[in-house]
Amino acid sequence: MKRIFGIVAVAATLLLVSSKPIGKDQESVASDYLIQAVLWYQSSPEMQALYLQGFNMAKTNLVSFVKDQTDKPKVVVVDIDETMLDNSPFEGRLIHTGKSFKPEIWKEWSDKAKAKALPGAVDFTRFAKSLGVRVIYISNRDTSEIAGTLKNLNDEGFEFAVKENVFFKTNESSKDARRKQVSEKYEIVMLIGDNLSDFSTVFDKRDGSSEYARLNELKSQFGYRYIILPNPTYGDWEKPITKGCKSELEKYNARKGKVVGF
């Protein structure tokens, strides 16, 4: 029995250290690329410290922004997933089942309404409330998920988690139209998210290079009006890397091929 374990261990090690693309017979490991990112997200105090750092910075900035004269009431716009709520158990399910993102698996997770609040997130909404600043949630969750998400947010203790403060995806992923809609009534003084598209429409389209130039143009906003939080598990940053891939296997190999070594 020991010997079988030994052979399995060696085979697994060879699979992991191989620099060659993986083939169809190894397709079950196509979601293994998520292991380290999800582990970091779930098991490192550094991840928690980064969230706390982001929300502490947001609080400090908000104290100064409330002093600004504005015609409209001030609001902070926040994203939900991997900004206020931790969906890493969903990613964990993908790892343990060897599956890729599927809307039905997401719905199964989302319907539970059991995502935990991220460090500092609830406290930030309470702090904003204490300053008289509303928090608006702009998320690319589907509008069919509003009721469950509001339950989840309220169960976790978030302020402002009522229907009038949530703007979910209807027909487009870009959040620009929803930000403009919010701006008709409110002055957006700060935005918080884990994806650059949570801040500005200039990041909606990516090709793997021009977004860096746009980022540079907006660099003074980060840590100021824009508070970005860490999410190594997924995001629009992946799109240029896996563009054109037709299967999870192709994506796995494209990711591996993109890694720079020496």
Ligand SMILES: [Mg+2]
């Ligand atoms: Mg997000």
